[in-house]
Amino acid sequence: MARLRVRLFGVLVSLTGLLAASGVRPAAAAPLPDSLWFDAQAATTLAVQGGRFTDGLGREVVLRGYNVSGETKLEENGGLPFASVADARKSATALRTLGGGNTVRFLLSWAHAEPVRGRLDTAYLAAVTDQMRAFLDAGIRVFPDFHQDLYSRHLFDQGSWYTGDGAPKWAVDAGDYPTESCGICLFWGQNITQNHAVTKASYDFWHNAYGVQDAFLATAEKTMAYVEQRLTDDEFANVVGLDPFNEPYAGTYDSGQTSRGWERNLLWPFYAKVRARMDAAGWQDKPAFVEPNLFWNANISSQKQEGGLLDVGAIGPRYVFNTHFYDQKAISGILMWGKASDGQYADDFGSVRDRAAALGTAAIVSEFGHPLTGPVSDKAPTVVKAMYQALDSRLPGASWWSNPVDSGPVLSGTQWQWDLYNGRHHELMNGNPDKVLTSADAWNDEDLSAVALDGTGAPVLRQDGRLLDRLYPSATAGTTVAFTYEDRSRDGSAALTWNPVPSSLPNVAQLVGSGQYGLLVWRSKDSSAPTELHLPASFPAASTTVVSDLGTVAGPPGYTRSTPIAVANEPGGTGSKRLLLTASDANSLHYALVTNGATAPSATLLSAARTELSAWAAKEIS
Structure with a gap:
């Protein structure tokens, strides 16, 4: 019915145009306001042209916003970003008015979409789509993200120091994985390379052991088809693409394999399969937001690995180069003394622009940010400012006025993260009733949400509003x-x-x-x-x-x-x-x-x- 209404509206607009051309105006109809004409046109589907995002009016578009939300990684609300649609609406309005965002990376949970192998949980998909609609109704573009960290929560036992998210329990049960242990790990991310349960499960996914990758692809297709059918044409037009897999990593490499070879032989074929599933689900006009090896753009030399999809040729407008950036030196507390400064990340973000240009597509930095509490939180005001500065231009401020032509394209980006429930969680870590997490993000000691609720339940920023609510060119006619x-x-x-x-x-x-x-x-x-x-x-x-x-x-x-x-x-x-x-x-x-x-x-x-x-x-x- 909604799609019929859209088509009838199109017929009405056409008839109005014909009557106006003939000098006849319907007696009861007033002229459409210019703003209404413009807003209707601006809702057209986003595309990639000439290495930039463009809208249906041919304008160059910049996507800016946040990740919604790390709550999806928790169990307290069943893998949903919000406890209710009302909270989703509250969040969307605040994201616009306080955070200045026009786009969200919207987290989805494979574990909740397919809790039983081969069986889609349509109740979960209905709830998550209704929450997604709250952002679409607020004029915010959305790209869903099938999120995972450390492969799955179900790799970790109740007494573990850490947890994960992503794959359902049946996918973990299918494998013969060792008891998880990270050894002496100061940061949860060290599990990616040091926890043998995580590395073995990740390896199995990329090699499609037990058919788990095929199962994920099937669920992704069914999820996309469900969303496409449940949204109206106008709503679906503002779903701009899909991020199929968060922070991919090999787990372990095959004998003689490098990170570059893994991207070429395993990661890119996976993305090609995702692309085919998108086409089959009715998402053929929307790009896949594909991520390289997660360590590709890390700024610690020991973590940097050759990659960035070097061997796949020009991927073109059906894919977007999608990467993350965190200042690992600043987060470490010992590798970067003092604060960030002018131009701190110009080279790091310049490399993102250069890789996207070489791939013949647009770029987005879909995660960036810095801890807001803890021993390195004093760096956050300067670190995040320097990240936004590098999104805006590849030049330091000191040289911008004298060399503006080298500024480069304005990068799209979504900050991690936007979680209304920051500091108000009730998460049983790994299902442990004796380990209830309430503070910060309630996930592996992280605290990065730019928003929280005050004592009255109203959303408030946890960072300087001058930093987050920014002037930026959201659509450039040229x-x-x-x-x-x-x-x-x-x-x-x-x-x-x-x-x-x-x-x-x-x-x-x-x-x-x-x-x-x-x-x-x-x-x-x-x-x-x-x-x-x-x-x-x-x-x-x-x-x-x-x-x-x-x-x-x-x-x-x-x-x-x-x-x-x-x-x-x-x-x-x-x-x-x-x-x-x-x-x-x-x-x-x-x-x-x-x-x-x-x-x-x-x-x-x-x-x-x-x-x-x-x-x-x-x-x-x-």
Whole structure:
């Protein structure tokens, strides 16, 4: 019925267009508002073109948001991200209004989707799809992730120091695995390479021992088909792809095999099978978000392993290069003294851009973050700022203004994680009633959730809102040439300013002052659709100033198709805002400085700042 309503709406729109063309308007029908026209078009399915994400209007899209949620790794809510759909809606609204996200990586559990071999748990799938819909209804794009860590919780006994998630009990029971033990392990991730039960089970999965990989693929196909059928066409359009397997690792290598050979001979064939299952399930127009060997981009030399899908050729637009990044040196507490600084991760994230370009596709960093409590949590404000800086541009702030053309594409990314229940869990670790976990993320001593509930049950951020709710180009009508954002987030009471406006632009510097600012440079296409930037809550329309070749505005007005600089609501009705910049010409260079630093700036200052920026763009960007 929902799909029929969509088709009838399309017929109605077509008839309205024909009547308008003939000069006849239905007597009872008012003209559609420009914003409604635009929102309906913007809902079109995402695709990959020219190595970038694009929408149905041909705009270059950036996906930003969070992982929802590590609660899926726990048993307290049956492998669901939320205890209820109401909590999912609360989370989705907060993710938009507090966290500034437009996308979530939505965790699924194989163990709960197929608790009995060959039998799909449709009650679980119905519940998880209803929770997914809460985010789709809030205008948030979704890519589901079949999540696993340490292969399965069922490898661990009740007295273990650690736990896992992923494979169902029957898959573990099928194997003859040793009693799990990590030895002297300070971090749960050491189980990946040191716990023989984990390494043997992982090895068996990649070699399809006992048919477990075939069973997983069958369940993945059935799950995708179920989701496709349960969602309306408009809802399903905003499911942008599938992450089929979290943080893949060989377990152990065959004799003479390297990580690169394992990716070529075992990992990539698995992804090809996933791709075929996606096509069979009705997901043929959505890319697979495929991850390389999890240690490929680790920043500890002893962990770095050759890989990054080096031997698969150009994978093209039906796949997305999907990787994670955590600063292992900072997390160790001994390999990185002090805090992160300007440009700290420029090379690490630059390698992600380079691998995606070589593979002929788009990139996303689908996990990144840093512990928010514990002995290394003091590094979090600078570490996470440096990660967002590297997503925005491959340049340090110190060199951005003098070399903007090397900024590179703006990377998509989803921070780990967004869990309403942080600090409020009731998890029986490995089913042990004498080991009830309530604090932090309730999983292997992690504490990375950017959100929690306060004493009244309202969502609140656990990190600086200036850091998380960011200005970013969510949809660019053309090609992004350069972008930077100075969030002025805090480390304690100290404002972190890593990209100050240079003294050679004194009027721009005066306009920005001590405020936040972003600068986007793009080359337009022949399109009536506007370029969009997400406006953080710290940029209310009345306090937002835009200086652009399209004009200068202090306090942009509401959006119409004839207004070059305007503000509108984000899709989904949560009240979050976006800035819309409409350039009517094709193949022209445009720039827009967006700041909240000035109150009622004078026309003289705005004009002088525009003159400086125009001269800068002409000099620095060919």
